[in-house]
């Protein structure tokens with residue numbers, strides 16, 4: 214059975230239709246990547262699947278919970294790295310992890326061992342007691358990735374997983390993602406970096422115009438096939454290619470219009 218499922222989900226903001234009947238499903242053992250142009254609906258999809266927003270219609274299921282009606286249950290079961298979140302500026306990473314541990318009900322010895330493991334894996338042991346406000350953007354991203362896995366969830370959602378990370382840390386994160394997936398868990402990633410999707414994901418879905426317009430398994434694509442070419446074709450065909458023109462630097466539309 215799928216551990217993540219969306220069926221015919223619609224979501225609008227005012228009169229702007231952001232998701233127009235989006236359906237997808239993800240199985241355990243998969244790293245699913247949602248690829249799409251600015252404003253296509255990737256962040257909205259993650260927000261709906263993690264109970265941070267509610268759909269207008271359609272069905273959602275994550276690890277047997279309904280994020281629309283049981284958002285706390287869903288969030289208890291999954292890990293989340295939201296797009297623009299940082300650790301609280303007034304706390305050190307160690308204090309933040311202790312807070313996460315209390316909320317996630319992780320016993321102190323397990324928490325200490327996992328924090329130690331992540332600080333080692335992502336090379337930030339020397340920053341564990343620094344104020345978060347004094348961390349670089351990449352160091353903050355390391356803390357946010359670590360917190361998502363501390364309670365050993367079966368499913369983790371990450372918006373732009375490798376943003377701001379140096380190549381050595383990116384390699385360690387990719388290695389961990391592969392082990393995590395092979396252990397029977399599922400990762401749901403959102404990105405507009407095609408090379409990231411190609412390298413990390415077992416399956417990539419292209420979202421355009423508020424719908425899932427195609428799905429591909431990068432490992433099964435022929436040497437003459439390019440995910441970039443396929444992406445450009447599909448986005449052009451959906452008519453979503455020009456959507457980024459009406460979005461600002463944050464990807465927010467300044468003049469929301471209904472998709473139809």
Ligand SMILES: Nc1ncnc2c1ncn2[C@@H]1O[C@H](COP(=O)(O)OP(=O)(O)OP(=O)(O)O)[C@@H](O)[C@H]1O
Pocket residue numbers: 226229231249250251252253254255256257258405460463464465466469
């Ligand atoms: N709170 C909101 N109010 C109004 N419109 C919104 C809101 N959140 C998102 N939107 C609009 O919904 C559409 C989808 O936004 P979303 O953030 O899901 O896109 P995205 O694919 O994650 O974009 P990006 O790649 O630029 O981060 C965009 O046109 C955006 O302007």
